[in-house]
Amino acid sequence: MRSFRILTPRDVATAVDQLPATRGPATREDARVLAGGQDILTELKHDLIAPEALVDLSSIAGLEGHERTPDGGLRIGAMTRLVDLERDASLAGAFAVLREAAASVASPQIRTQATVGGNLCQRPRCAYYRHSHAPCIKKGGSECFAATGHNKYNAIFGGGPSYIVHPSDLAPALVALNAEAVVVGPRGERRMPLENFFTLPSEGSILRENVLGKNEVLSELIVPKPADGTVSTYLKFRERESYDFALVAVACTLRIDGSKLASASLVLGGVAPIPWRATRAEVLLANAEVGVDLVRRAAQASIEGAAPLSENGYKLPLTRNLVWKALTALGAGGAR
């Protein structure tokens, strides 16, 4: 591990100033943001990155904490610890998906330190990316070794030229809730749907997973007020019951009006380089009559267009069945 300086700005503008306007290749960057540290410290240890400085956000007032907005939505500071979402029993109904996603992350020890912003900006878990000696395409190399090598945990949607999956649990939940990301840079603040914050390897820089500029900081998330009566859930399937990343995850919110589905949002985790909106299933669900047939068709639609690799075909039935389970649990299959 290369030595580095630590900077502790007291406000976001100073933090932005301390970040470099330009960056060199991935292993010789000037400065990186330090939030809860639960991912970046291991990246430093494994020499995946070697910044000259870390810009710590923990001394900046106002970034930690979440609260209801006057209109019934949510504002979540980027430095909010996952445990504080997990322990907030008022995150129910439409917001249950967020609480369940936070509770599913890593271990209790990690969740006390890990932050919402850090969870959204954490780097891929692909074993080739995490291996210090594998010069994979995410680290400036020329090849995605997972494309032809071991790819059990890799993407079935949106892959190429890299086949990582986005590791965040909060990302699918917040995208399903139509959250907005607030990003602060040298020219002030910009806002965008969180869905547009994430970039496919074929669209944005191959070296990162989102639109954040080199000297920009994700400062908060704004969740708009969900329609009254919206229910939600986050289902995460993993190889062991706890402390693991998702093989497949489903974030689902929906609202039933009489015998019809008034609205439905369905976003998958663990299957693509970004939180993956199951658009075809959503279209099918909108304004449809609830019932087991609808659930079956939507579950099948959620895997249409998938392109599995040599070792991850199992993710298709897993995705279909998890979507089926989530929709059924929320009542889209009709009265149980």
Add this chain to the structure above:
Amino acid sequence: MTTWNVRVNGREVSVEAPPMARVLDVLRESLGLTGSKEGCGEGECGSCTVLLDGRPTCACLVPIFQVEGRELCTVEGVAGTELDPLQRVMIEAGGVQCGACTPGIVVSLRALLDRDPRPTRAAVRESIAGNLCRCTGYERILRAVEELVGSEEADA
């Protein structure tokens, strides 16, 4: 080197360390509190678990500058001068074998019991989900907690 002021096991402590020194190293090397163990050094095993402002935290993943003015509790602080009742039942129920994971498990369980004196078995299991034990298979650890809090409640 900088001087950091931290409350450790109820005592105000001033300690010299570089800002990015791991809390684990400061505890073990500078303060002689060797109860917290280094296993993996990257948050996977939980053998360095301490309480930071009462919340279980991997001491290997927190730099000292982030705990300035805050409060740490290690397994030495859980025990005080006598064993904590939790430690006693751990010993009696066979929840301790090689002992490498034990300080972390005791700290994690203590944090749970302080928050929820009558946890369900599921809550107990989740509370030590970040603590690897390769000896006991966890069953005797769960039984120890059940013994302490009353098994009917714990199974509920």
